[in-house]
Amino acid sequence: MSAAQVVREFFEKVRSGKELEAVHGVMAECVLAHQVQSEKEVTVERSPADYAAHVREMMQIYGEFTLTVEQFLVQDDQVYVRWKQVGNHLGEIDGVVPTGKPIVEIASAVYRVEAGKIVEYWIQIDREGIRAQLEQNAKL
Template sequence: MPSSKELVRTFLLEVRSGRHPEYAERFLAETVLAHQVQAEDPVTLKRSPREYAEHVEEMKALFGAFELEIEELLAEDDRVYARWTQRGQHQGTIDGRPPTGKALTQLTSAVYRVTAGRITEYWIQIDRTGLTTQLDAVGGRPSRA
């Protein structure tokens, strides 16, 4: 069985990257708690591997065939911290902003909990303000429809 660190690395490069979302069941427990860490409205979602794969497909619809570069990966006990940069193009409507085709960069970090060789829980933070600033800069103003 791979180490927790190697399991998360492979998950990020194969599934989260959008290359093979259908492989989610190889890495995720039957139910995964996905903690969306945001100051104004923290929420915890329950996701199955299938639902996670659908989530990645939604990201591909928004950002096109994006690139994911792991910048940091640290492990201790059952936790793995990962920080990555995602680069894509504005291909779908994001926060009411119609597609512009312009380049977008998203900075993200997450802590994954691994139990018995499966990701069972994660806490994720995404630089949403940075994404909004980029969308505003490329003329992606929210539609009023």
């Protein structure tokens, strides 16, 4: 499978929450996840099971969410994806109690694929945008 096919399957089945068991077919046993948290770069190791648990947690927080890939670019073994996730605030986020109101997450990542599996990714999420939505929803 090409890098594009692996990442497309990852989004369609795993990241969307539709077929979490497919995670083992698209992610290596140890994936380096480079993240930006409070303007600090952090790298964590994720296993397929960890990632599936992460998506389950998102489903508890956002409920049934839609995931729309807005940009998909491929260069050799790397795939850039920008997406929009829309759900409802059903679980606690950063200490903010659920409001049930719509919430949108905009994010992007570059995935590196090796031997047909994701082995590394660099992700950025508009956390400030989420915070502003939570603040606005709490006022309504």
